[in-house]
Amino acid sequence: MNILTFRSQEELNKAGAGIITGLVQTNPRAVLGLATGGTPVDIYEELVEAHRQQLVSFAKATTFNLDEYVGLDRNHPASYYSFMQEHLFGYVNAAPERCHIPDGMASSLEEECRRYDALLEQAGQIDLQLLGLGHNGHIGFNEPDHALRSGTHVVKLQEQTREANARFFDKPEQVPTHAITMGVGTILKAKMILLVVRGSDKAEIVARALQGPITTECPASLLQTHPHVVVLLDSEAGGRLA
Numbered sequence: 001m002n003i004l005t006f007r008s009q010e011e012l013n014k015a016g017a018g019i020i021t022g023l024v025q026t027n028p029r030a031v032l033g034l035a036t037g038g039t040p041v042d043i044y045e046e047l048v049e050a051h052r053q054q055l056v057s058f059a060k061a062t063t064f065n066l067d068e069y070v071g072l073d074r075n076h077p078a079s080y081y082s083f084m085q086e087h088l089f090g091y092v093n094a095a096p097e098r099c100h101i102p103d104g105m106a107s108s109l110e111e112e113c114r115r116y117d118a119l120l121e122q123a124g125q126i127d128l129q130l131l132g133l134g135h136n137g138h139i140g141f142n143e144p145d146h147a148l149r150s151g152t153h154v155v156k157l158q159e160q161t162r163e164a165n166a167r168f169f170d171k172p173e174q175v176p177t178h179a180i181t182m183g184v185g186t187i188l189k190a191k192m193i194l195l196v197v198r199g200s201d202k203a204e205i206v207a208r209a210l211q212g213p214i215t216t217e218c219p220a221s222l223l224q225t226h227p228h229v230v231v232l233l234d235s236e237a238g239g240r241l242a
């Protein structure tokens, strides 16, 4: 595991975007696993800028988002579909037919999970999986539990997770109770994982995830078993590392 700590957000953002653009420059058909939440926003802004400067093209890339809320129309401002339009897809030349996000409004969620896994299977291995980290150690929406699922599945969100995401909604009670998420098996199959964490409120979970015991009670700790993880931290998030 390669842990890099940055003193400035700008350097962190440039490093994160640089890794992604470097990959897509050398492999235009790269398969990217993408994340939502506050953490990747500024990295996406750097990608948009690199694309504007014609330093990178996403025309041949394929993308898979980690997760989506159940029961939110994709045009709802807080859906992850809208998030991706607002922060990346609306500004770069990625082909919409190759940008995949689970459909949280599917009439059969079970079938939707199977459809998503089939698409992932068809695309082959994810070349780079971008990840943020939840305060409870979740990755994607894989919440701490005594057992974790490998493939795409429906999860019940923990109250802590709903509270953390309430800032994206008008009212806290509007945060959906369930989501569809890629499983940890799919995440761990990626060739490379780029985990990005910012802020002192994540310092403790960063230490548990990266240096604590490997346990499904902290899903991000499973990343310790992966051969190629790059972690980008700001100095606050890295503050409790041994």
Ligand SMILES: N[C@@H]1[C@@H](O)[C@H](O)[C@@H](COP(=O)(O)O)O[C@@H]1O
Pocket: 035, 036, 037, 038, 039, 040, 066, 067, 131, 132, 133, 134, 135, 139, 140, 141, 161, 165
């Ligand atoms: N499902 C997302 C995750 O993919 C994200 O990494 C995490 C951290 O979010 P943030 O970056 O806003 O702190 O929680 C969200 O609920």
